[in-house]
Amino acid sequence: xxxxxxxKLGGIYAALVCALTLSPVxxxxxxxxxxxxxxxxxxxxxxMWPLILLVVTFVMGIIAVLGGVGGGVLYVPIISGFFPFxxxxxxxTGLLVALCGALAAGPGLLKMNMASLxxxxxxxxxxxxxxxxxxxxGLALPTHIVQILLGATILGIVVIMFTAKKSEYPEVKQxxxxxxxxxxxxxxxxxxxxxxxxxxxHRTPLGLASFIIIGFMAGMFGLGAGWANVPVxxxxxxxPLKISVATSKFLLSITDTSAAWIYLNKGCxxxxxxxxxLIGIMLGSFIGVRILKVxxxxxxxxMVIVILAFAGIKALTKGLGIDFF
Amino acid sequence: MKELTVKMxxxxxxxxxxYAKILGKGMFVGLVLLxxxxxxxxxxxxxxxxxxxxxxxxxxxxxxDYLVAINNNFLHLEHLPTGWAWVKLIGKGDFxxxxxxxxxxxxxxxxxxxxxxxxFRRGDKAYAIMALAEAVILALAASGLLSVGH
Numbered sequence: 063x064x065x066x067x068x069x070k071l072g073g074i075y076a077a078l079v080c081a082l083t084l085s086p087v088x089x090x091x092x093x094x095x096x097x098x099x100x101x102x103x104x105x106x107x108x109x110m111w112p113l114i115l116l117v118v119t120f121v122m123g124i125i126a127v128l129g130g131v132g133g134g135v136l137y138v139p140i141i142s143g144f145f146p147f148x149x150x151x152x153x154x155t156g157l158l159v160a161l162c163g164a165l166a167a168g169p170g171l172l173k174m175n176m177a178s179l180x181x182x183x184x185x186x187x188x189x190x191x192x193x194x195x196x197x198x199x200g201l202a203l204p205t206h207i208v209q210i211l212l213g214a215t216i217l218g219i220v221v222i223m224f225t226a227k228k229s230e231y232p233e234v235k236q237x238x239x240x241x242x243x244x245x246x247x248x249x250x251x252x253x254x255x256x257x258x259x260x261x262x263x264h265r266t267p268l269g270l271a272s273f274i275i276i277g278f279m280a281g282m283f284g285l286g287a288g289w290a291n292v293p294v295x296x297x298x299x300x301x302p303l304k305i306s307v308a309t310s311k312f313l314l315s316i317t318d319t320s321a322a323w324i325y326l327n328k329g330c331x332x333x334x335x336x337x338x339x340l341i342g343i344m345l346g347s348f349i350g351v352r353i354l355k356v357x358x359x360x361x362x363x364x365m366v367i368v369i370l371a372f373a374g375i376k377a378l379t380k381g382l383g384i385d386f387f
Numbered sequence: 388m389k390e391l392t393v394k395m396x397x398x399x400x401x402x403x404x405x406y407a408k409i410l411g412k413g414m415f416v417g418l419v420l421l422x423x424x425x426x427x428x429x430x431x432x433x434x435x436x437x438x439x440x441x442x443x444x445x446x447x448x449x450x451x452d453y454l455v456a457i458n459n460n461f462l463h464l465e466h467l468p469t470g471w472a473w474v475k476l477i478g479k480g481d482f483x484x485x486x487x488x489x490x491x492x493x494x495x496x497x498x499x500x501x502x503x504x505x506x507f508r509r510g511d512k513a514y515a516i517m518a519l520a521e522a523v524i525l526a527l528a529a530s531g532l533l534s535v536g537h
Contacts, residue, residue: 108440146443150450158488162418165491169411175399179406179502183514187521194528205449244513249397258397315410316521319495323528326485326492327470329454333484334442337425 111146116338119159123346128357129366131223132314133343134160134286136366139216139373142209143380147335149205149212153284154330157322159343160286164314166344176308181246181263181301186313188270189277189287190320196281197324206381212283213378219289220371223363226293234300237262250305261302269299281321286314402502409501413494420487433480437461442481470531496525 119133122140126133138156142149171177200208237247247262263269272294280287291310295301301309325331379385399407427433437445437457445453454467462468468476476482499522506515527533 106443108443111443146447148447148449148453151446151453158491162414162491165410165414165417165494169407169414172403172407172410173399175397175403179400179403180514183517183521187517187524190521190528191524194524194533198533201450251397316495316525319492320525320528322492323525324533326488327529327531327533328450329467329469330450331485331488332442332446333425333428333481333488334439335446336488337421337484340421 112334112338115141115145115335116342119339119342120346120349123343123348124350124353125346125362125366125369126343127347127350128354128362130363131366132160132286132288132311133163133347134284134314134318135216135219135289136369136373137339137343138284139212139370139377141339142212143373143376147332149209150201150325150328150330151332151335153200153208154322154325154328155332155336155339156284156286157280157318157325158331158336159339160284160314161318161322162340163286163343163347164311164318168312168315171308171312174308175248175250176304177312178246178248178301178305178309180244180248181295181305181309182313182316184244184246184270185273185295185309186316189273189280189313189317192274192277193281193317193321194324196278196283197321198281199278200282200284201324201328201330206383208282209377209381211381213374213376213381215279215283215285216370216374216377220367220374222289222293223367223370226297228292228303229296230303231259231261232296232300232302234262234264236264238264238266241266248305250302252304259302261305263295263299263301265298265300269294272298277317280314280317281324284321284325287317288314402505405505406498406502409498410494413490413497417487417491417494420490421484424484424487428480428484431480433478433483435481436476436479437481493529496522496529499525 134156142152241263276290296306473485
């Protein structure tokens with residue numbers, strides 16, 4: 063069921079990409095209108111926007127931790143929709159936000175053997191290569207097309223978050239030949255039960271193929287890709303949930319590195335945007351982890367879904383040149 | 388072909404621990420430098436190439452227009468400041484911030500290169516080749532050779 067859902071979503075996305083890039087109908091969506099960021103208020107002191115960015119990303123960092131999503135997926139649609147920064151810089155910064163979160167978590171997850179290097183290496187090879195292609199395509203396409211695709215993608219993420227289930231220990235009857243050959247398997251210690259859990263994966267070729275799309279989208283939109291990594295690793299390939307979440311987080315440090323270099327080399331990094339964003343997200347995540355102990359995750363998750371839906375509609379309408387709200 | 392000698396335990400493998408160690412150190416150095424260089428920039432200890440009060444007039448433009456504008460108005464370089472051109476400008480408060488960003492973006496390449504010899508030594512050729520290929524791909528992305536735009 064999950065497999066067919068992912069196939070359908072992939073098909074819809076591919077059709078949308080073709081429609082948007084090939085159809086002349088979309089020429090009606092004015093590039094100038096669609097790509098125009100929030101106007102810069104000339105009366106505002108230069109330090110106001112970085113300060114507002116710091117405060118907003120701080121709140122975003124808290125919500126991201128409580129909602130179980132990466133910072134990048136909230137950062138790009140919200141900042142591109144409601145701040146005066148151009149989408150090129152927002153995507154570059156979004157990748158660095160997601161990258162730093164992954165770098166901070168990666169070493170601990172690897173040492174605890176929750177993130178699996180054996181699972182990550184083949185996946186990362188495909189995802190990071192495609193992230194480079196995605197970043198190059200994203201930077202070559204007109205801004206309003208990227209904005210429309212971003213809106214559609216964010217709304218797709220909302221659907222995935224709304225419908226996708228999770229499986230603590232998916233049943234893998236038999237490892238497939240490719241994962242057996244690559245010996246993608248492991249043992250991790252489950253602290254809650256005190257047991258060592260053996261795990262292996264199946265449907266590896268299909269899973270790896272999925273990372274062609276995931277990597278491409280991560281690079282194109284600067285989103286990070288935890289929202290897609292986890293369902294594929296957990297539901298499609300059958301890795302235990304904890305291994306999937308940890309490996310996904312670590313994986314972002316590789317996927318986002320490749321795309322971040324493309325944006326960095328293209329000049330899409332403005333320190334006055336990047337550093338306040340990183341500080342805000344990091345401090346927010348720090349506080350978020352503490353609030354997590356007392357928060358109600360279900361409510362926060364619903365809040366994230368509503369925020370993303372709002373940001374997705376905003377990105378879509380902005381790309382289409384409609385002043386919706 | 389040499390037999391693989393990896394033993395399945397709940398402990399992380401030797402390569403995984405090595406990767407984690409380098410990643411942790413790189414991340415720490417990058418983050419500390421990020422705070423230091425930003426302080427040098429934002430508190431005016433180092434003069435920026437683009438004055439702090441002017442930058443908000445440019446960040447709403449597409450990247451190409453932004454680069455053309457800042458080059459014409461402030462940098463006066465022969466070519467637009469793309470790729471590794473920022474290295475020539477690290478004496479400036481804004482461009483010095485690219486050092487930690489490059490460290491954070493580059494540490495993964497070092498991690499991959501570090502685990503390759505161990506993987507070859509243990510006869511894990513498939514993973515050694517994949518790790519090497521990943522390092523090459525990331526290095527290619529970092530090189531600035533792959534450049535397109537609007």
